[in-house]
Amino acid sequence: MVWSRKFICTRMTASRTTPICSLPARVTRVDHVCREHVIVTAESDQLPPSQPGQFLQLQCRDTLATDPSIHAWGPQTWPRLNLLDQTGPPILLRRPFSIADRADDGTANRFSVISRAIGPGTRWLDRLEAGMELNVTGPLGRGYALPDPDQTALLVGGGVGIPPLLYLARTLHERGHRDVRVLFGVQTHDLLPVRLSDDLPTNGHATPCLRLPGEASFPALVATDDGSAGFAGRVTDALRALHALEGDRWRRPVICTCGPEPMLKAVAAASRAMGSDCQVCLERFMGCGLGTCLSCVVRVHAPDQEKGWRWALSCQEGPVFERDRVLDYDG
Amino acid sequence: MTASDPRLQVRLGRRTLRNPVLTASGTCGYGPEYDHLLDYGQLGGFTTKSVTRHERPGNEPQRVAEVPGGLLNAIGLANVGLERFLAEKVPFIETMPTEVLVNVAGYTIEDYVVVCEAVDRVECLAGIELNVSCPNVSDGLMFGTDPGLLKEVVSAVRAVVTRGTLLVKLSPNVTDIASLARAAVEGGADGLSLINTYVGLSIDVERRRPVLANVTGGLSGPAILPLALYNVHRVYREVCADRGIPILGMGGIQNARDAVAFLLAGASAVAIGTALFVDPTAPVKIAEGIAAYLDQHGFASVSELRGQLQL
Ligand SMILES: Cc1cc2nc3c(=O)[nH]c(=O)nc-3n(C[C@H](O)[C@H](O)[C@H](O)COP(=O)(O)OP(=O)(O)OC[C@H]3O[C@@H](n4cnc5c(N)ncnc54)[C@H](O)[C@@H]3O)c2cc1C
Ligand SMILES: Cc1cc2nc3c(=O)[nH]c(=O)nc-3n(C[C@H](O)[C@H](O)[C@H](O)COP(=O)(O)O)c2cc1C
Ligand code: FES
Numbered sequence: 001m002v003w004s005r006k007f008i009c010t011r012m013t014a015s016r017t018t019p020i021c022s023l024p025a026r027v028t029r030v031d032h033v034c035r036e037h038v039i040v041t042a043e044s045d046q047l048p049p050s051q052p053g054q055f056l057q058l059q060c061r062d063t064l065a066t067d068p069s070i071h072a073w074g075p076q077t078w079p080r081l082n083l084l085d086q087t088g089p090p091i092l093l094r095r096p097f098s099i100a101d102r103a104d105d106g107t108a109n110r111f112s113v114i115s116r117a118i119g120p121g122t123r124w125l126d127r128l129e130a131g132m133e134l135n136v137t138g139p140l141g142r143g144y145a146l147p148d149p150d151q152t153a154l155l156v157g158g159g160v161g162i163p164p165l166l167y168l169a170r171t172l173h174e175r176g177h178r179d180v181r182v183l184f185g186v187q188t189h190d191l192l193p194v195r196l197s198d199d200l201p202t203n204g205h206a207t208p209c210l211r212l213p214g215e216a217s218f219p220a221l222v223a224t225d226d227g228s229a230g231f232a233g234r235v236t237d238a239l240r241a242l243h244a245l246e247g248d249r250w251r252r253p254v255i256c257t258c259g260p261e262p263m264l265k266a267v268a269a270a271s272r273a274m275g276s277d278c279q280v281c282l283e284r285f286m287g288c289g290l291g292t293c294l295s296c297v298v299r300v301h302a303p304d305q306e307k308g309w310r311w312a313l314s315c316q317e318g319p320v321f322e323r324d325r326v327l328d329y330d331g
Numbered sequence: 332m333t334a335s336d337p338r339l340q341v342r343l344g345r346r347t348l349r350n351p352v353l354t355a356s357g358t359c360g361y362g363p364e365y366d367h368l369l370d371y372g373q374l375g376g377f378t379t380k381s382v383t384r385h386e387r388p389g390n391e392p393q394r395v396a397e398v399p400g401g402l403l404n405a406i407g408l409a410n411v412g413l414e415r416f417l418a419e420k421v422p423f424i425e426t427m428p429t430e431v432l433v434n435v436a437g438y439t440i441e442d443y444v445v446v447c448e449a450v451d452r453v454e455c456l457a458g459i460e461l462n463v464s465c466p467n468v469s470d471g472l473m474f475g476t477d478p479g480l481l482k483e484v485v486s487a488v489r490a491v492v493t494r495g496t497l498l499v500k501l502s503p504n505v506t507d508i509a510s511l512a513r514a515a516v517e518g519g520a521d522g523l524s525l526i527n528t529y530v531g532l533s534i535d536v537e538r539r540r541p542v543l544a545n546v547t548g549g550l551s552g553p554a555i556l557p558l559a560l561y562n563v564h565r566v567y568r569e570v571c572a573d574r575g576i577p578i579l580g581m582g583g584i585q586n587a588r589d590a591v592a593f594l595l596a597g598a599s600a601v602a603i604g605t606a607l608f609v610d611p612t613a614p615v616k617i618a619e620g621i622a623a624y625l626d627q628h629g630f631a632s633v634s635e636l637r638g639q640l641q642l
Contacts, residue, residue: 287395288608295395
């Protein structure tokens with residue numbers, strides 16, 4: 001993982017701030033970290049404070065082409081598309097991406113997202129270059145409730161669910177959280193969107209480690225479905241194995257997870273068996289991210305309703321939910 | 332040059348709007364959602380999500396899909412219902428510094444009458460946009476496709492809407508939209524909203540299933556812009572121009588250029604829907620762009636643009 005050491009602490013806010021819409025940001029770095037995945041780092045001077053688990057809505061197309069005002073009229077002001085926009089179908093809606101990193105210094109807010117190229121919008125991100133403009137709305141949604149510093153935090157990520165957990169790990173480190181364990185599951189070794197350090201451990205952890213700025217590192221366990229790296233098997237199997245090995249040393253373990261739906265359900269079940277709390281980050285289709293299109297609904301328990309449940313907008317009440325609030329996750 | 336430029340003022344039915352750019356129903360919630368993002372003091376008007384007599388949970392997901400140049404949606408008229416609308420949503424609307432239209436949908440004439448009567452009594456609401464065209468709910472379609480029935484429901488509603496403006500929002504999923512426009516006007520509409528979404532279907536060929544849980548959905552966004560323009564152009568010439576009935580034009584508007592095209596085709600004002608999902612401030616930027624167009628082309632006011640399409 002490319003954590004720049006220039007970054008200083010991100011201020012944490014207890015409550016959510018108002019998002020900003022259509023903020024132009026400048027891409028400062030593009031890192032093709034592994035097959036199909038790109039880390040895009042950008043900066044602006046106005047991105048409101050964010051929390052791990054919150055997301056950004058990125059306009060995966062040239063903003064010149066879509067300026068609603070067109071102030072100066074005449075042929076010379078017809079929008080000029082850059083090359084990226086001539087290579088695929090037009091992309092209408094913004095695309096949601098978890099914040100993978102965030103750091104502010106005096107003048108700039110720097111953030112990154114990690115995208116896996118699976119369609120036109122994510123392919124557009126994949127072709128970005130440093131110096132280009134990225135138009136951002138956010139930060140949006142409700143992130144992870146941060147565990148107490150004396151709790152054992154288990155960050156369990158699968159595939160494109162890994163990015164928000166990197167930001168969470170960084171935040172926990174900054175808050176002085178010592179017992180953080182990271183479990184990442186991917187299909188195969190070259191789809192892991194993180195560079196793990198195999199340095200000699202500095203704080204007694206077994207390698208490999210997820211290195212964070214400063215001297216901190218958290219033990220990281222990687223599971224691959226095909227056994228090409230780390231633990232051979234599913235991340236939930238790795239979680240159970242780890243729990244059997246050293247679970248009695250964990251203090252009030254809390255699990256924060258994000259990944260594909262079947263994995264989340266398996267993690268929720270495993271967390272219940274372990275007797276730990278669990279927060280799941282659900283990646284539903286999102287049309288707006290702003291609470292108006294009503295596309296991102298999730299069934300949550302609602303004892304006051306006749307049927308016992310109601311639809312919750314995952315862009316407003318989520319994407320992170322407490323396990324037992326969500327139908328299908330509550331066992 | 333601002334969205335409050337006096338040259339931008341227009342009449343829409345019984346009300347005067349600050350500028351000709353409104354938000355479209357179902358794309359801006361009930362107001363609080365875009366508070367702090369969109370300055371309502373710069374907006375010509377605001378249209379709420381459809382309100383029905385009883386609360387509706389809406390359809391199963393997936394409810395929305397992106398298709399080439401547009402959006403397919405089958406939300407299923409999810410809304411809080413009349414009672415909660417009045418109790419929970421109106422207090423915020425009261426604070427909004429813009430004209431607020433309430434979009435009303437129903438399944439029987441009585442449903443429409445009950446909701447419209449209650450809404451008309453609320454002083455801070457500028458009027459009603461009657462949704463007779465939502466393609467998502469099986470029997471919602473019929474009011475908007477049968478001229479006789481349409482005239483009946485509009486007359487019944489007109490009898491109870493004595494204070495506010497009454498717009499009727501037509502469905503484009505008909506063979507002869509002019510006959511429905513005529514029926515709405517004869518029923519007593521102050522103006523027409525054109526258009527609601529087109530019925531469409533998106534198929535996931537890998538799974539051999541429809542993308543939307545509801546199977547079909549309503550198509551919006553740039554893909555429908557030329558179709559919407561044609562409907563406005565036709566209804567303006569065949570029904571509205573002579574009678575002085577205003578049209579609120581919508582369908583795929585993304586920028587000031589698109590908005591001016593609707594005004595030239597005969598719309599008095601325009602509404603922005605899908606484009607809000609990308610940028611909630613789009614209506615303000617579009618109003619500013621229209622003011623710039625007036626400057627460049629030497630028009631003294633925006634109403635001079637109406638129907639100025641040169642054939
Ligand atoms: C809160 C949230 C956070 C996310 N964070 C990340 C992230 O950090 N990194 C990352 O690579 N991806 C993330 N995603 C998924 C990402 O938004 C989709 O991959 C992206 O929208 C696909 O756009 P596209 O144009 O490339 O492909 P499309 O052609 O739009 O879609 C390709 C495929 O992806 C599916 N898809 C589309 N939108 C979504 C969606 N919102 N969620 C899940 N699947 C979708 C489609 O059904 C289709 O099968 C996140 C999604 C959500 C809701
Ligand atoms: C997600 C979504 C929800 C909508 N909900 C409603 C609704 O509740 N009532 C209604 O009359 N129109 C509804 N519409 C239609 C819009 O108000 C508008 O007529 C249509 O989308 C065309 O404009 P656009 O292309 O600018 O979006 C909805 C449209 C979308 C995209
Ligand atoms: S994404 Fe539009 S309401 Fe949640």
